[in-house]
Amino acid sequence: MISLPLSKGYRLPILLLCLAIQVASANIVVNGGFEDTSPYPGQPSEIRIPTGWTMFDPDTPASVAAMCGSSNAHSGNCAGFLAGINGLASLSQFLSTTPGEQYILTFYLAAAGVPNEIVVTFGGTELLNSTNFPDQPYSVHTFNISASSASTKLEFQGSNLFGAFLLDDVSVTPVPEPSTWVAGLASVLVLKLRRRQGRRGNRRELVVPDLASPESAER
Numbered sequence: 079m080i081s082l083p084l085s086k087g088y089r090l091p092i093l094l095l096c097l098a099i100q101v102a103s104a105n106i107v108v109n110g111g112f113e114d115t116s117p118y119p120g121q122p123s124e125i126r127i128p129t130g131w132t133m134f135d136p137d138t139p140a141s142v143a144a145m146c147g148s149s150n151a152h153s154g155n156c157a158g159f160l161a162g163i164n165g166l167a168s169l170s171q172f173l174s175t176t177p178g179e180q181y182i183l184t185f186y187l188a189a190a191g192v193p194n195e196i197v198v199t200f201g202g203t204e205l206l207n208s209t210n211f212p213d214q215p216y217s218v219h220t221f222n223i224s225a226s227s228a229s230t231k232l233e234f235q236g237s238n239l240f241g242a243f244l245l246d247d248v249s250v251t252p253v254p255e256p257s258t259w260v261a262g263l264a265s266v267l268v269l270k271l272r273r274r275q276g277r278r279g280n281r282r283e284l285v286v287p288d289l290a291s292p293e294s295a296e297r
């Protein structure tokens with residue numbers, strides 16, 4: 079961690095700036111960690127339905143779900159599960175986006191078993207399409223993307239004949255506009271300047287003689 083030697087006068091404005099940028103960069107994916115679930119009728123207790131995600135399943139029994147049990151998750155207790163046999167199983171949701179705005183998509187993916195295929199799309203744009211994705215523990219994947227409409231479909235599709243893909247900690251965050259940084263830094267400087275001017279004003283009052291007093295008149 080980098081530690082900056084900030085004076086007290088800078089700490090509050092910079093804290094407010096960081097909070098403003100954090101709010102602007104909030105994750106717009108619902109239940110990206112797959113922790114919010116409901117029971118999946120007819121399935122074992124660890125196979126659950128993830129809130130906020132639409133599932134397309136080419137198979138019976140289930141080839142797409144939230145898989146719970148801490149050993150299956152990258153964080154928390156649950157992860158998305160994709161293991162289509164007769165085609166690509168799918169987890170998707172529509173995101174509220176701003177046309178023309180830049181976003182960062184991040185997710186963690188683990189794979190076991192071949193043959194397989196994994197496809198990731200954002201607004202119909204293919205970000206990842208890989209067959210026979212090698213076995214691996216969770217690894218992070220990051221993409222810089224832009225939205226072209228007010229509603230953008232984020233979709234993960236996976237098939238795996240003898241294993242599965244696990245998906246966790248999906249996030250889409252807007253990239254802060256440069257104007258946000260400039261406006262924030264400008265406000266920090268203005269606040270600092272006002273504090274300095276205030277202190278100088280106070281010091282001047284201390285040295286100005288009281289001309290109305292008799293002592294001052296004698297001088």
Ligand SMILES: [Ca+2]
Nearest residue numbers: 111153154156
């Ligand atoms: Ca999780």
